[in-house]
Amino acid sequence: MVNIAVAGGTGGIGKAIVEELARQKKHNVVILSRKVSRIADLGIDVLATDYSDTFNMTELLKKHNIEIVISALGLFSPESSQAQLNLxxxxxxxxxxxxxxxxxxGIKYTKEMLSFHPAAQWWLDASDALQKSHLQFTRIILGWTLDHYGIPGVPSNMKPFSYAIDFNKRRAAIPGDGTAPVAFLHSRxxxxxxxxxxxQDNWSIFSPFAxxxxxxxxxxxxxxEVTGTKWEVTYDSVEKLESGEGTVLEQPEGAMQLPAEALRHLWSEFGVMAVRELMDVTKEGLRNDEFPDITPMTVREVVEAAWGNDRRA
Ligand SMILES: NC(=O)c1ccc[n+]([C@@H]2O[C@H](COP(=O)([O-])OP(=O)(O)OC[C@H]3O[C@@H](n4cnc5c(N)ncnc54)[C@H](OP(=O)(O)O)[C@@H]3O)[C@@H](O)[C@H]2O)c1
Structure with a gap:
């Protein structure tokens, strides 16, 4: 039995990890959060964590004899990136x-991507800090989270958002000509x-799963096909995406709040990743086969389960 801390275990991906670890009951799990509480139904303690105070965090990890830290912090700002570096x-x-x-x-972030996706620096900084340390680490890459095409029919703790395909409005904004492959994995x-x-005793630096x-x-x-309707579709050219003018679909209730301009830029950056085939992490050599007992959900399974009942005659 190992003592594990899941930082950001209250959030979308983090809560999925905590739920699975709680279900398996093989290890002692705590959540690190900016707010103290207890997830009673899972029987998991939530430890109040001040990510700006590295000394106190060090003491907290020592006190609970934490051996493995899984970070699932929402890295969506310089502050959250710094919080993870302090952790x-x-x-x-x-x-x-x-x-x-x-x-x-996400995808395999590299410094070559910084020219069009400056936020990649957050992941590179974390990787550099780990690389210089004595800690074993692995960078998990999966492409695009499948959850967004199954919410709410297929359970997920992730916030909904509409990128490329919007099942609610039957609208699509496709990057490029739509032929570039993308890898998908559900957070569960x-x-x-x-x-x-x-x-596993030893981890490789990259762990691609799809x-x-x-x-x-x-x-x-x-x-x-599944909804039985023809959708309204926009195709964004590479030039449009590279100039930051990608089409933003209307965001559902509960989606991450970002100013319209920031959303347009981010969605355009995603579009550039898509057309350059960076969302296809299968070419990185998947590690799925090391775990043959796990059969991940396919895109069709999730879409059928979530939207199959909406099919129009
Ligand atoms: N490939 C994809 O399609 C995809 C999609 C979504 C996310 N992701 C990646 O998955 C990771 C987790 O994303 P998520 O959507 O699960 O995150 P999230 O739910 O938005 O946030 C997870 C947790 O992070 C903590 N947090 C947020 N801002 C923080 C800050 N400034 N300082 C410290 N803690 C903070 C919060 O916990 P407390 O409030 O309890 O402290 C929150 O519950 C990110 O790295 C993201 O880039 C990938």
Whole structure:
């Protein structure tokens, strides 16, 4: 039994990880959060954490004899990136922590991407700090979270948002001609892979996992087939995406709040990633086969389960 802390375990991906670890009951799990509480139904303690205070975080990790930190902080701002860097430094200083999973769960961020996606620096900084430390770490990459095409029919703790395909409005804004492949993984399957990796002695620096691979154009065809309707579709050219003018679909209630201009820029950056085939992490050599007992959900399974009953005659 190992003592594990999940930072950001109250959030979308973090809560999926905590739920899976609680279900398996193999390890002692606590959540690090900016607010103290207890997730009573899971029987998990939530430890109040001040991410600006590295010394106190170090003491907290020591006090609870934490051996593995899984970060699922929402890295959506310079502040949250700094919070994670402070957590990494606390883990290094603790003397108890041996392994660290930084919050990534996206594509393989590289410095070549900084020219069009400056936020990639947050993930690179975390990776650099871990690389220089004695901690074992692995950068988990999955492409695009599948949850967004199943909410609310397929349970997920993630906030809803509409990118490329909007099942509610039957609208699509496809990057490029829609043929570039994309890898997808549901957060519940990600959580299963993370739980399984905890049993491994040695981790590789990158851990790519995927549940499925298809292009945005193929997902659109599937969406039209499953809902039985023809959708309104916009195709954004590469030039439009590269100039930050990508089409933003209307965001559902409960989506991440961002000013319209910031959303347009971010969505355009996602579009550039898509057309450059950076969302296809399957080419990085998937680690799925190391865990044959896990059968991740496919895109069709999620879409059918969530929207199949809406099919129009
Ligand atoms: N590939 C994809 O399609 C995809 C999609 C979504 C997310 N992701 C990635 O997955 C990771 C987790 O995302 P998520 O959507 O699950 O995150 P989230 O739910 O927005 O946030 C997770 C938790 O982070 C903590 N947090 C937020 N801002 C913070 C700050 N400034 N300082 C310290 N803690 C903060 C909060 O916990 P407390 O309030 O309890 O402290 C929150 O519950 C991110 O790295 C993100 O980039 C990937």
């Amino acid at each position: 990494i430094n606390a883990a290094i200083a603790s003397g108890t922590v041996k392994k660290f999973i930084p919050s990534e769960y 399957d990600l959580a299963k892979y993370i739980a399984a990796m905890l049993e 549940g499925d691979r298809m292009s945005w154009g193929e997902l659109l065809s599937l969406a039209e």
